[in-house]
Amino acid sequence: MGMIKVVGLGAGELDQMPLGVYRTLKGAPNVRVRTLDHPVVADLQQEGVTFESYDETYERFDSFEAVYKTIVNDLIDRAQVEDVVYAVPGHPFVAEKTVQLLQDSADHHQVKLEVVGGTSFLDQMYTSLRIDPIEGCQILDGTVLKQEEIQMRHHLIIVQVYDSLIASDVKLTLMESYPDDYEVTICTAAGTAEEELVRVPLYELDHQTEVNNLTAVYVPPVQDEKLLYKDIQYLKGVIARLRSPEGCPWDRKQTHQSLKRFLLEESYEVLEAIDQEDDEQLTEELGDVLLQVLLHAQIGEEAGYFQLADVIETLTEKMIRRHPHVFGDKSVQSAEDVTSVWEEVKRKEKADSNMSQPKRSISSFPSMLAAAETMQKDIAKTGFEYEAIEQVYDKVLEELNEVKAAEDLELEKEYGDLLLAVVSLGRFIKQSPEVSLHKALTTFLTRFEYVEAQAEKASMTIDDVNVTTLDAWWKEAKRLESDE
Numbered sequence: 415m416g417m418i419k420v421v422g423l424g425a426g427e428l429d430q431m432p433l434g435v436y437r438t439l440k441g442a443p444n445v446r447v448r449t450l451d452h453p454v455v456a457d458l459q460q461e462g463v464t465f466e467s468y469d470e471t472y473e474r475f476d477s478f479e480a481v482y483k484t485i486v487n488d489l490i491d492r493a494q495v496e497d498v499v500y501a502v503p504g505h506p507f508v509a510e511k512t513v514q515l516l517q518d519s520a521d522h523h524q525v526k527l528e529v530v531g532g533t534s535f536l537d538q539m540y541t542s543l544r545i546d547p548i549e550g551c552q553i554l555d556g557t558v559l560k561q562e563e564i565q566m567r568h569h570l571i572i573v574q575v576y577d578s579l580i581a582s583d584v585k586l587t588l589m590e591s592y593p594d595d596y597e598v599t600i601c602t603a604a605g606t607a608e609e610e611l612v613r614v615p616l617y618e619l620d621h622q623t624e625v626n627n628l629t630a631v632y633v634p635p636v637q638d639e640k641l642l643y644k645d646i647q648y649l650k651g652v653i654a655r656l657r658s659p660e661g662c663p664w665d666r667k668q669t670h671q672s673l674k675r676f677l678l679e680e681s682y683e684v685l686e687a688i689d690q691e692d693d694e695q696l697t698e699e700l701g702d703v704l705l706q707v708l709l710h711a712q713i714g715e716e717a718g719y720f721q722l723a724d725v726i727e728t729l730t731e732k733m734i735r736r737h738p739h740v741f742g743d744k745s746v747q748s749a750e751d752v753t754s755v756w757e758e759v760k761r762k763e764k765a766d767s768n769m770s771q772p773k774r775s776i777s778s779f780p781s782m783l784a785a786a787e788t789m790q791k792d793i794a795k796t797g798f799e800y801e802a803i804e805q806v807y808d809k810v811l812e813e814l815n816e817v818k819a820a821e822d823l824e825l826e827k828e829y830g831d832l833l834l835a836v837v838s839l840g841r842f843i844k845q846s847p848e849v850s851l852h853k854a855l856t857t858f859l860t861r862f863e864y865v866e867a868q869a870e871k872a873s874m875t876i877d878d879v880n881v882t883t884l885d886a887w888w889k890e891a892k893r894l895e896s897d898e
Contacts (some may be wrong), residue, residue, distance in 0.1 A: 415499070416492075416493035416494055416495065416496065416497060416525050416526070417493060417497045417498070417525065417526040417527070417604050418489055418490075418497075418498045418500055418516065418520065418525060418526060418527050419438065419497065419498070419499050419528045419529075419530060420500050420501075420502065420506045420513055420516065420527070420528070420529045420530065421435055421438055421439060421445075421499060421500065421501045421502070421506070421530045421532065422435065422501075422503075422504055422505045422506045422530070422531055422532015422533070422534075423452055423454050423455070423501050423502065423504065423532060423872075424504065424532050424533040425433075425504060425533050425534065425535040425537070425538045425604060425605045425606065426452070426453045426454060426535070426603050426605065426606035426608070426628065427453060427457075427605070427606045427607065428454050428457040428458070430533050430538075430605065430834050431454065431532070431533065432531065432532070432675075433494070434530065434531075434636060435530055435531065435532055438464060438499065439458060439463050439499070439501065440461065440462070442463070442499040443464070444464050444465075444466060444499075444500070445463060445465050445466070445468070445493070445499045445500075445501050445845075446465075446466055446467075446489065446498060446499065446500045446529070447465045447467045447468070447500075447501040447502075448467070448468050448500075448502050448503070448512060449467055449468065449469050449472075449503070450465060450469055451468045451469070451627060453592075453606060453628075459647075463500070467545075468481075468485050468488075471484050471485060474645075476707070478511070478557075480610075482511045482512050482515055483515065485512050486512055486515045486519055486706055487519075488518055489516065490516075490519055490520070490523050490525055493525045494523070494525070500512075500516075501533075502536045503594070503627070504529075504532060504533070504534050505531065505532045505533065505534035505535075505536075506529050506531070506532060507529070508534045508535070508536060508553075508555075509555065509573050509574060510723075513529070515887045518722065528817070535572055535573075535605070535630070535857075536553065536571070537605075538604035538605025538606075538609075539571055539587055539601060539604045539605075539630060539632070541604075541605060542601060542604045542605060542609060542611060543569075543599065543601065543611075543632050545569050545632075546740065549568075549569065549570040549571065549635075550565070550567060550568035550569065550635070551568055551570075551571065552564070552568045552569070552570045552571070552574060553566055553571050554570065554571070554572050554573070555572075555573060555574050556572045556573060556575040556580050556581075556583070556584045556631065557580055559572060559583065559584055559587045559588075560587070561587050561590045561591055564587075564588075564591055565634060566591060566635070566636045566642060566645065567591070567642070568635055569632070569633075569634065569636050570632070570633040570634075570635075571629045571630055571631070571632055572584055572630060572631040572632075572633070574631045575600075575625055575630060575631050576625060576626055576627040576629060577625060577626075578620050578625060578848055580625075581620040581625055581631075582619075582620040584619065584631060585616060585617070585619040585620050586621075588633065589616060589617070590621075591616050591644065592616055592636075592641065593616070593641065593834070594615070594616055594617040594806070595615040595616065595617065596615065596616045596633070597613055597614070597615060597616075597634070597636075598614060598615075598619060598631055598632060598633050598635075599611055599612065599613050599614075599618070599631070599632040600612040600613075600614060600622065600629065600631055601629070601630050601631070602625065602628050602629045602630075603628045603633055604630070606639075619631065620805055625641065631770045640646070641777075649708065649724055649811075650708060650711075651710050653665075653705075653708045653709060654712055657709075657712050657713075657716065659706065664839070665709070668709060668713070669713065669809060670710060670713060671872065673706060673709055676706060677706045678705070680699065680702040680703045680705075680706055682750050682852060683699045683702065683705060684699045684700060684702075684703060685849060685852055685853075686697065686699075686849070686852075687699045687857055689856065708722065708723070711725055711752070735759060735763075736755075736756055736759045736760070737755075738753065738755060738759065739751075739755055739771035749797060750849065756797070767877070781848050783833075783837060783847040783848045783851060784847075784848045786833070786834055786837040786847070787840065787841065787847055787848065790834075790837060790838060790841060791841065794841075800838065801841070803839075803842045803843070805841050806838050806839050808837045808840070809835045809838065810832070810836060810839055812835075813828065813831045813832040813834075813835045814832055816828045816831065816832075817829055817832050848874055850868055857895070860891070860895075861888060861891040863894065864887065864890075864894070865881065865887045865888055866886060867893065868887045868890075869887075
């Protein structure tokens with residue numbers, strides 16, 4: 415079995431190199447090095463260490479993935495014949511993809527892998543920046559930086575910022591969370607005689623200085639709490655404080671039951687914002703709905719039953735489970751196929767959990783129209799359904815005639831049957847009766863408010879205005895709507 419000994423070249427200067435690493439390099443007849451572009455290599459060459467680099471491999475391929483795979487394959491092949499010393503910048507386990515790949519390949523190819531330490535550039539960064547990582551520190555790769563991974567309350571060191579294009583991408587990603595003028599530090603060759611620390615506002619990150627393979631970007635932790643207002647965990651803390659003994663009396667007294675009507679009201683306001691195509695208002699109203707979710711989650715956490723993390727986990731697991739065409743190998747061609755997949759998954763869920771068909775109940779619905787629509791959809795799946803929309807139209811007319819002919823004692827029942835028929839019509843024409851009624855009611859109230867305003871202008875009340883004038887104002891309100 416051959417052996418590959420991986421050696422870390424340290425942060426940049428020979429004086430910083432551990433004695434054991436130095437002796438390993440000096441004693442090797444030949445050292446394979448990922449790149450010669452490292453300050454300590456020239457010093458070692460002057461002391462007689464011979465290097466063969468993989469720099470030309472970078473010229474042969476368009477992706478780093480292909481470069482790293484080629485390097486690893488070459489090292490494995492060489493180790494079948496002789497022991498190999500392989501040198502990498504910094505520490506072998508810090509931002510060194512080839513070493514990670516070697517770990518995966520060595521056992522499979524019966525090659526022994528030994529890793530000799532080295533000084534990480536991170537140690538020098540902590541010293542140069544005068545920060546204590548125990549306070550909370552994130553090390554992220556600038557080539558794959560994602561906004562959702564960033565913890566703004568921590569020290570943030572972004573590595574692999576080796577060219578202006580990556581610096582630009584890093585800047586844009588950071589600007590999704592931080593103000594444009596937030597001060598960051600560009601740190602190059604930390605801990606060496608060539609060290610350079612440049613503090614710049616975030617928007618100038620990719621303009622102020624040249625970057626290279628020894629460059630990292632430091633973002634200090636946020637001190638201004640207002641910058642955390644986009645953080646869901648910070649918001650969760652706000653809600654917890656409102657519910658605390660030192661918080662708000664109104665929020666403290668709320669229960670799942672008392673909050674029900676507020677969730678319904680906020681949901682209607684979301685619908686209204688959507689109908690008005692008012693994005694700013696929609697943002698606020700969705701926030702109000704989120705507030706209801708967080709209040710319920712906080713109440714659940716205080717009672718020891720569930721918390722926000724459980725709500726999120728349950729939803730995430732359900733979305734992945736019920737979308738095998740996205741997260742699995744299921745194939746779909748249309749929205750109708752998706753519906754079939756969804757129903758199939760739900761049937762399997764019931765079978766796997768040995769769940770019996772739940773008793774249908776309308777008690778959980780704030781609206782009977784919503785209850786009727788949901789129950790009709792559920793029952794239709796059994797095959798108890800109209801065959802064509804013409805039958806629905808006939809049913810609506812039939813029920814309308816029965817309302818006309820009903821005696822007082824029968825009127826409530828016949829009117830209910832008419833409403834059920836109208837809900838069925840909504841399903842066939844793909845219109846929600848709840849949403850449609852909400853929109854119609856909103857329109858009605860807007861028109862009526864216009865009529866009231868006209869009466870007020872005339873120093874009159876609605877009762878004082880004749881029907882002809884009221885009807886004229888009503889038509890005028892309709893005309894103004896169509897002109898908008």
